[in-house]
Amino acid sequence: MRSSIALTFEKCKKEKRPALITYTVAGDNTQNNSLKILNKISKHADILELGFPHNTPIADGGQIQGSSYRALNNGLKLKDVFQIVKRFKRKNPDKPLILMGYYNLIYQSGENNFLRKCKTSGVDGCIIVDLPHPENKKFAAKCKKKSMNFIQLISPTTPFDRMKKIIKDSHDMVYYISMLSTTGGKLKVSPKNILKNYFKIKRINPKKNIVIGFGITDKTISALKSANGLVVGSMLCKSITNSLKMRQNPVTKLDKVVYNLKKKIL
């Protein structure tokens, strides 16, 4: 059976557009709001990434750190993350949802236990920031066995031989990090150069769905639309921060922001 992630990419390809992938943090700014945000933006986004926050995130910039601290300060626990997923999937069973976070939380809950909870709540895949290839092989295999996608990452520093190995071991989606940066950095490489690298990876196996993330905003998204998918994260976290500052409703705000992003890649 094809995964809902694979089906989503097929659908987007037919529509001749990249998949729009959003990243928000579970529990930001409250558990209820983060669920409402997912429900709203899923009308425009094709795949939803949901961060399970960690308080020592070594690869995240200020925006996502801010969102993570907001969620953790509200007392968010891993079980709440799964609750949010469950409630979202009940309403949107076909919309792929990917959990993203750091390995220590999985390590503490136990890999098998974590995957069981992913499965029962309806998670479609996971991205683990600090579990690179080949150390992630065992966990990736466990994911596969449970028909969960394990999403491998590739970065501009990844040597070509290593890329080939990563692609070979990848599932339905691969994540290409656009530039040397933590999340939320300014795009310091031109979209043209990002795409040049991107197609180098794509040529290794043209059938693989490869998405680009890091530094993408409403300003840059349309220049990258020849990719299979585009991830926008920090811009959304920043929008939540700003709407809180201006006493606006973050849910309606995010709905608008994601709607606009989608328009730019149609």
Next chain:
Amino acid sequence: MKLKIKKGIPLIDQHDKNFMYGGKFGGNFIPETLKKPIDDLTKLFSKLRKDQKFLKERDYHFKNYVGAPTPFIKLENLTDHLRGAQIYAKVVSEANGGAHKIYNATVHCLIAKKAGKKFIVGDTGAGYAGKMLSMAAKKFGLKCKIFMGAKDIKRQRPNVEAMRKNGAKIVPVTTGSQTLVDAVSECMRYWVANCDTTHMCVGSTVGPNIFVKICAWSTAQISRELFKQVKEEFGKIPSKMKLLNCVGGGSSAMGFWNEFMDTDAEFIGIEAGGPKNSKLHAAPLTNGSKIGILHGAAQYVIQDKEGQIGSTESISAGLDYPGISPLHCFLKDTKRARYTSASDEDALNAYKLVSKLENISPSLEPSHAFAEAIKLAIKLKSSDVIIVNSCGDSLKDKDIIKQKLGSYIR
């Protein structure tokens, strides 16, 4: 499975193919972007370690720049006062800059030069790692940036001033607890974004495996010197000898113990117990913390059930860290070393006693080790030998000591 240390092999090399010690400590839990830079650094370091020219260069700078050997002295007055074991100190605070952090800093700058990097970044808690990196960077012509928690900037002013004088840019870290743990995170983030032009120095035996290795390899100079000095003093390695060292990340202790690994010397590591009657501490080994991932490595670490890293508290900024080197976790589980803690108050009292009786004045970090030395010495006989690594000078803690004790002596 019973863990064992292998004889005749450097401890830093006793890892498996995933860079794990004892199959469970260390490793490289890093973002993909750092895989290649860490791989490159690993290859470069393993080459340099075997390169006679590089070793000569290192030894030259250790001798002429760091100042080797640092003194090994008997603390006659303290020994007489306590009437128990004979107490000695390895006065590493006599090294250039005033602490053991100079060894790691010097080696990292030498490596950065070999790697063709022009920029170097590092973290610091007590400010020594930052001060030394800024000194060495200046000497070797590298541009230097230091990440330091905003709380530590306030409490370790003398070292902050030294960094500024050396021309380093200090980046205050205002996230989380605003201490060492946050400084290391922020420094790693900076490296993720700048690893193409910049070399990173981790200030202790923590972080991804290669940083554990380079740091322990550098501070090993301390025990290379001490091994000779002990033999000169006693004619042999005494059978009842205890080597006491404070542990934050554990770099000075690793350096202090390394050459004695295959001898009968007893290793005792002293963690920061925090304020008396407080639940907060920085003693993951003493208090049985569970294994978790922090800063790219698996280790015993203070954390909650979920895996969120816990807050710590210690009067000594240098020990105020929730994790501990994977090497020390390995030494603990193999029972080669044992670990205990001293409270803020114990450390202050030890600082006071040693500074009053002796010509040395340990900073708050080694004062934790002196606190345990004092406690142990009275229970032992004069045939027992205790050696404490006095790895920092109290001058940097003048403000804190004045505030806590009313006056500062040195």
